Amino acid sequence: MIKIGNTELRDYPVVFAPMEDVSDPPFRYMCKQFGADLMYTEFIAAEGLVRDAKKSLKKLDIFDYERPIAIQIFGHNIDSMVGAAKMVAEVKPDIIDLNFGCPVKKVAGKGAGAGMLREPEKMVEMTAAIVKAVDIPVTVKTRLGWDEDSKIITELAEPLQDAGIAALTIHGRTRAQFYRGEADWTLIREVKQNPRINIPIIGNGDIKDPVGAKRMFDEYGVDAIMIGRAVIGRPWIFKEVRHYLDKGEFMPPLTIDDRVDMAQMHLQKSIEWKGDVYGVLEMRQHLSNYFKGLPNFKPRRLKLLTTPEPDGVRAQLEDIRKVYKNYALDNNHLIENHCSKLEKL
Structure with a gap:
């Protein structure tokens, strides 16, 4: 300990x-x-x-x-x-x-x-x-x-x-x-x-x-x-x-349902703390990464990054659930390095 x-x-x-x-x-x-x-x-x-x-x-x-x-x-x-x-x-x-x-x-x-x-x-x-x-x-x-x-x-x-x-x-x-x-x-x-x-x-x-x-x-x-x-x-x-x-073994992969549920929960917490506008805006870096690795995802990623209202984002997430319901993502897929807004100044 x-x-x-x-x-x-x-x-x-x-x-x-x-x-x-x-x-x-x-x-x-x-x-x-x-x-x-x-x-x-x-x-x-x-x-x-x-x-x-x-x-x-x-x-x-x-x-x-x-x-x-x-x-x-x-x-x-x-x-x-x-x-x-x-x-x-x-x-x-x-x-x-x-x-x-x-x-x-x-x-x-x-x-x-x-x-x-x-x-x-x-x-x-x-x-x-x-x-x-x-x-x-x-x-x-x-x-x-x-x-x-x-x-x-x-x-x-x-x-x-x-x-x-x-x-x-x-x-x-x-x-x-x-x-x-x-x-x-x-x-x-x-x-x-x-x-x-x-x-x-x-x-x-x-x-x-x-x-x-x-x-x-x-x-x-x-x-x-x-x-x-x-x-x-x-x-x-x-x-x-x-x-x-x-x-000493890898955790079973998360399902698309798991990831959508997490994204919905995260979005809700963000809105509760920051309000609708900033709650959605500051979720965008997370939302695109929750589904990194999905095929043909670029159009939906663009919608996630440009939809301004919470209900619209929620609808986009449910669409992802429906379209990719049978798709499995490897948990060990690595995300790209992140640079915060401050690092870019």
Whole structure:
């Protein structure tokens, strides 16, 4: 059993990563149904919280059925980050996570997210100040380093642990890589094997299927794995991975009925939380991926991506159910890499 502060997780936990425009309450609901052991919110700008920005405050919405749940914040100013952490603590998540890994220019270019890797001493100072300011376990998510010439994670892990964090998540790329190339887990393993490290180490990067998930546990010895982009349009990956880890076999394929039912439920949750307009608009990336791999699907995909009203989308989903009712999709079909809206800026 793995412990992060007071949060206990079963052996070999599978964690849902924080992703802008993805890890919202409607999608977290779906991932929880399929057994995500721990989930993270979208990252929240510290400056937005301390200035009471409506969009940032909305991201503090968490629900008891999601627990254990971590709220992630990012920023470059220590005072703002401490203030934001205190605000987050008021809604009582199980964990407060510090984003020191986001590579996008809008964040890292201002010194926040992965930008903090260029100021490791400040990163540790900020972490210690936040740990001291709140009574909720604090964790960190970061990368190997800023670029190929500054992979500092093996030297940084101990000071972060000494600052009081309860767990460390490492994405196996540098900031310079963004999401390009293969994730390198060798330094993640080196951190985990450091005899002076006693907090859980969570590995992240390029986990796309159950076989890959098991390999990361077996080869790199991490305490938990975190899955991000492969979850989009495929929330059942958590159940797939758990089935494979527990039984050593693949989960039976989902039927088209299963996928349509999931899409309908996800759409309803999205509308309940965001309203008709944004509920439909922000579901589109998920809807097209729920049915990735179906033959001759392009015309229906186009309708899914352009129908503006909820009833129209529901009708499109039922049409998919009818037309493809006898078609089986392989659960292990891999979706394309996802780039959030923020990554494209």
